[in-house]
Amino acid sequence: MRTCRESHELSWRTYNPGMSCLFCRIIAGEILGSRVYEDEALLAFDDIHPQAPMHVLIVPRLHVPMLNALDSSHDALVGSMIRRAAAIAKGRGFDESGYRTVFNCNAQAGQTVFHIHLHVLGGRPMAWPPG
Numbered sequence: 001m002r003t004c005r006e007s008h009e010l011s012w013r014t015y016n017p018g019m020s021c022l023f024c025r026i027i028a029g030e031i032l033g034s035r036v037y038e039d040e041a042l043l044a045f046d047d048i049h050p051q052a053p054m055h056v057l058i059v060p061r062l063h064v065p066m067l068n069a070l071d072s073s074h075d076a077l078v079g080s081m082i083r084r085a086a087a088i089a090k091g092r093g094f095d096e097s098g099y100r101t102v103f104n105c106n107a108q109a110g111q112t113v114f115h116i117h118l119h120v121l122g123g124r125p126m127a128w129p130p131g
């Protein structure tokens with residue numbers, strides 16, 4: 001079991017203090033969030049403006065600004081984000097009822113924080129197509 005201090009040291013390895021990235025600051029522990037999961041590569045925390053009873057954001061500790069910046073070196077990382085989304089949803093009891101995962105990319109899709117993040121939403125019916 002890592003101590004809080006050790007996990008913050010881990011996160012500092014991928015944090016660039018010159019970068020004004022909100023999610024890098026949450027990862028580094030500068031801004032406190034409601035953390036629901038963390039490991040060496042990922043952090044998951046509750047969205048500050050939840051759009052459903054469950055609204056978790058899964059972010060890599062590595063700063064990647066958007067999906068367009070992904071390459072094959074990120075494949076395992078992105079796979080782990082998606083598998084973590086499924087695990088968190090199952091842990092909240094939404095695996096049978098259903099849940100939604102969303103990556104927004106760029107302005108027209110609604111991306112506002114330019115550090116990739118997977119939204120995991122559940123606990124209410126979801127409309128399709130999305131707005």
Ligand code: 5GP
Pocket residue numbers: 022031033034045046047048049050057103104110111112113114
């Ligand atoms: P995007 O619009 O980029 O896909 O998603 C960004 C998400 O980050 C939004 O759902 C927004 O509510 C959330 N968010 C913005 N600022 C904060 C914050 O300071 N803390 C947390 N936990 N979530 C935030």
Ligand code: ZN
Pocket residue numbers: 021022023024025062063064114115
């Ligand atoms: Zn970042």
